[in-house]
Amino acid sequence: MAENERSADTSPWRAQTAILALGAFVVGTDGFIIVGLLPEISRTLHVSTGAAGQMVSLFSLAYATLGPILAAATGTWSRRRVLVAGVALLAAGNAVTASASNYGLVLASRTLAGAGAALFMASAVATAAYLAGERRRGKAIATVTAGATLALVLGAPLGTLIGGIWGWRAAIWFVAAIAAVVAAVVALLLPSVRLDRGATLRQRFAPLADRRVLNILVVTLLAFIAIFLPFTYMSAVFAPALDGEQSRLALLLLVFGVTATGGNLAAGALADRYDPRRVVIAATVGVTAVFMIMLPVREIFVLAVIATALSGIVSYSVIGPQQHRIITYASSGGAPLLTSLNTSAAYLGNFLSSIIGAIVLTRSAALLLPVGATFAACAALLTWWLSRGGDAVDEAGDPGGREVTPPRNAPSREQDRTP
Helix, strand or coil: CCHHHHHHHHCCHHHHHHHHHHHHHHHHHHHHHHHHHHHHHHHHHCCCHHHHCHHHHHHHHHHHHHHHHHHHHCCCCCHHHHHHHHHHHHHHHHHHHHHCCCHHHHHHHHHHHHHHHHHHHHHHHHHHHHHHCHHHHHHHHHHHHHHHHHHHHHHHHHHHHHHHHHCHHHHHHHHHHHHHHHHHHHHHHCCCCCCCCCCCHHHHHHHHHCHHHHHHHHHHHHHHHHHHHHHHCHHHHCHHHHCCCHHHHHHHHHHHHHHHHHHHHHHHHHHHHCCHHHHHHHHHHHHHHHHHHHHHHCCCHHHHHHHHHHHHHHHCCCHHHHHHHHHCECCCCCHHHHHHHHHHHHHHHHHHHHHHHHHHHCCCHHHHHHHHHHHHHHHHHHHHHHHCCCHHHHHCCCCCCECCCCCCCCCCCCCCCCC
16 A cells, blocks of 8 residues: 555544535535525615626636636645635635625625635645545545535525525625634644645646646536536526426525535545546536436426436536546646646636526527537547547556655655644
């Protein structure tokens, strides 16, 4: 057994990863909660619902664009310091949002929160993979990302409930408070590991010249355009089955969130046991098949629920194995940057899906399904095609695949006295 695997056997990586998953839950809740609060926010700030919706857009844009920059800039920091800084920025951004009465300040605060969320998530994934060791990397990544998917099931509905009772500002304060608690827990209980001490900024960005890294990012982008096309416009896709009942839509969202969490965890275990590329191919082929199955059943609610459950399982079986794959090509100290880029690609896919979906909706909501299936099929085909070349050798464990390990002159688990 390799040294890093022996370390993983004796280290409390599960408890440490659970702490990171709690932080991911807060990040996910912050990303989803605004959607259910938009009508009241627009009334309070005296702006249109569309203008209020820019709070979501700016959060996502900041997440996608600032994440890689912040990950590179903080590469030499201890992971504990980075994680605390990220979740503290998120808490501060939400505190400003909850207390501001000016629309411009609210938008600026959402940008700040998005930057904090991106900084936390990139480091959380890389840290979890490092603490768990190579053999359990997939499970650790899946545990962290499961925290974000649980926000669909628990965080966003709870925040919306709080907003309905005490107002939208109370819901945002709720997120800020949880984020502050997570910052304290991370500072107290997480070890102060450093993934690298001496890599230069140029060395950290070096993997971006690797076509294998770029290929993975393209697959993530295509997959998440596919995934979010029907999800974003779920009310339109299943309009015949919903019959105008909001409770039915809420049930579909709940089913998707629960099954997405399960699919994410299962994919993490499979990525540890098998080649993560195969898991990605299976998941994207599954997305293609499920979207085509949705076409004839979208008018029958019971069948729509079943199709949505299947969609949740296969859709969220993509991101964990993709993170697993991209970490393989990280240079020393570069894992946070690459995981941040991969997450940014997913958020960019979300953004592009809203634009493509709006165009497709002018023709027919039903067309969203075959269009989404086409993007998913392209992601599967690209992953398979590239596996016929040299990429598969490195990801399977060839020395060309660079693992996330500290330099030889550094301890395998560095415990710093300071954050």
